[in-house]
Amino acid sequence: MSRSYLDRGRPIAALATVPGRSALAVIRCSGPRTIELCAQCFSPATALASAPGYSMVHGWFNDPRKDERIDEVLAAVFRAPHSFTGEDSVELYCHGSSAVVARVLVVLEERGFSPALPGEFSFRAFINGKTDLVKAEAVNELASANCEAARQDALERLSGTLSKAYKDLRDDLLDLLAELEARLDYPSDEIEDEELEPESGLFARLQSCRDRVRRLAEGYIAGKLRQEGALVVVAGRPNAGKSSLFNLVLREERAIVSSEPGTTRDWLEVWVELSGYALRLVDTAGLRQALGEIEAEGVKRSLELSARAELVLYMVDGRKGLSEEDLTYLERYPEAIKLWNKIDLDECPEPPPGWLGLSAKKGAGLPELEAAIRERLFAIAGGGAASQKETPRLANARQKTLLDQCLAALDSAQAAAARGLPLDALALDIREAADYLGQISGEITSDEIFDRIFGAFCLGK
Numbered sequence: 001m002s003r004s005y006l007d008r009g010r011p012i013a014a015l016a017t018v019p020g021r022s023a024l025a026v027i028r029c030s031g032p033r034t035i036e037l038c039a040q041c042f043s044p045a046t047a048l049a050s051a052p053g054y055s056m057v058h059g060w061f062n063d064p065r066k067d068e069r070i071d072e073v074l075a076a077v078f079r080a081p082h083s084f085t086g087e088d089s090v091e092l093y094c095h096g097s098s099a100v101v102a103r104v105l106v107v108l109e110e111r112g113f114s115p116a117l118p119g120e121f122s123f124r125a126f127i128n129g130k131t132d133l134v135k136a137e138a139v140n141e142l143a144s145a146n147c148e149a150a151r152q153d154a155l156e157r158l159s160g161t162l163s164k165a166y167k168d169l170r171d172d173l174l175d176l177l178a179e180l181e182a183r184l185d186y187p188s189d190e191i192e193d194e195e196l197e198p199e200s201g202l203f204a205r206l207q208s209c210r211d212r213v214r215r216l217a218e219g220y221i222a223g224k225l226r227q228e229g230a231l232v233v234v235a236g237r238p239n240a241g242k243s244s245l246f247n248l249v250l251r252e253e254r255a256i257v258s259s260e261p262g263t264t265r266d267w268l269e270v271w272v273e274l275s276g277y278a279l280r281l282v283d284t285a286g287l288r289q290a291l292g293e294i295e296a297e298g299v300k301r302s303l304e305l306s307a308r309a310e311l312v313l314y315m316v317d318g319r320k321g322l323s324e325e326d327l328t329y330l331e332r333y334p335e336a337i338k339l340w341n342k343i344d345l346d347e348c349p350e351p352p353p354g355w356l357g358l359s360a361k362k363g364a365g366l367p368e369l370e371a372a373i374r375e376r377l378f379a380i381a382g383g384g385a386a387s388q389k390e391t392p393r394l395a396n397a398r399q400k401t402l403l404d405q406c407l408a409a410l411d412s413a414q415a416a417a418a419r420g421l422p423l424d425a426l427a428l429d430i431r432e433a434a435d436y437l438g439q440i441s442g443e444i445t446s447d448e449i450f451d452r453i454f455g456a457f458c459l460g461k
């Protein structure tokens with residue numbers, strides 16, 4: 001199959017819901033002759049063919065070649081340009097079995113529909129001017145949001161706050177550029193001294209744009225974490241109680257717990273949601289001078305995971321206190337939340353300052369631990385929509401790369417201004433910076449990026 005997104009002459013169809021068994025499945029169709037072609041497999045055919053936009057028609061989906069009914073369906077009709085894609089579209093609500101879906105898709109293909117590429121409906125919406133790239137990406141982010149924080153942010157982006165921030169910035173840069181270019185026609189194309197004053201004219205406006213780009217780029221860490229979830233690693237010496245904590249959070253005896261040190265070798269992970277954030281919680285092998293090759297590999301992986309983690313929960317057996325290894329580890333991860341485990345035992349002394357008392361076996365201290373995690377995540381990832389009033393958050397690597405490139409171009413423009421270079425050198429950098437912002441929103445595109453952007457979307461989206 002070598003169809004391209006740019007091949008828009010044919011109608012497309014795809015399952016828009018999760019494949020498998022469900023009450024209903026939605027099959028989405030869009031493109032030239034969609035309503036007419038769907039009507040050919042629908043009875044009563046004229047009811048569908050003549051249905052106004054934004055209406056639903058009840059009937060049967062048929063295989064016209066075999067003159068056979070396939071399913072009882074509802075068809076939602078959208079007429080161009082008033083649809084998601086901007087094209088004529090039909091959504092078929094059929095029963096959610098794989099047998100029904102497979103037959104409907106085969107019949108649609110026989111009628112001339114091509115199986116949609118991932119994200120092809122969104123691509124068509126973009127190319128038909130229904131959305132910019134940032135909002136198209138937000139739709140996909142909303143469809144894949146796996147926690148409340150991700151949902152809130154994606155919705156904020158879908159409502160256009162981020163698109164507006166990019167657009168305002170680009171407009172300001174283009175205004176600046178227009179002024180510079182107008183002045184290039186004058187005999188003296190040097191920058192006037194007063195314009196280099198931080199508070200005045202050109203320099204100040206350039207500086208303000210640069211600061212706004214920098215703030216947006218800085219929001220990426222929080223945005224990505226809220227969208228994709230945080231890696232939270234439980235680390236500590238063997239037997240500290242890491243797997244017990246993992247099971248306690250999970251409310252299930254998932255990890256093997258035993259009094260034998262070195263029980264966990266392969267690390268285990270589970271997704272949990274805490275206060276709206278998705279956490280990828282990982283139980284790791286206990287840190288010590290390993291006894292054999294397998295344990296050594298486990299320890300190596302624990303250290304690698306710690307290095308990648310957004311948050312480390314470092315646990316010790318309170319009865320044993322702090323060892324040399326614990327202190328060495330904590331020097332490397334001073335931000336770790338420090339857990340003093342087994343406080344249910346009489347021989348366990350009080351936790352020292354800065355340590356949180358816990359019983360991974362009995363559950364004491366868990367609410368305090370959750371509060372500490374919440375506080376730490378909030379510090380890294382910030383709050384909900386209200387906190388985005390000034391600077392909306394992005395969570396998309398493509399946008400971040402282009403923002404970084406834009407920032408580098410503005411840095412170069414500032415350096416040019418500071419060195420009193422001719423205006424055309426400055427104009428070149430500002431043009432480049434504005435172009436990067438245009439690529440973010442899709443005002444400037446090249447064909448080859450479509451596969452990369454939309455290819456990562458869900459099928460049927």
Ligand SMILES: Nc1nc2c(ncn2[C@@H]2O[C@H](COP(=O)(O)OP(=O)(O)OP(=O)(O)O)[C@@H](O)[C@H]2O)c(=O)[nH]1
Pocket residue numbers: 236237238239240241242243244245256257258259260261262263264265284285286287341342343344345358359360361362
């Ligand atoms: N009394 C008490 N025992 C605990 C507690 N947490 C863990 N244990 C016991 O300590 C032993 C080790 O627990 P694990 O959870 O397997 O420890 P681990 O840190 O995963 O150990 P490794 O996988 O070997 O690194 C087991 O016998 C647990 O029952 C606790 O809070 N209180």
Ligand SMILES: [Mg+2]
Pocket residue numbers: 242243244255256257263264283284285286
């Ligand atoms: Mg373990």
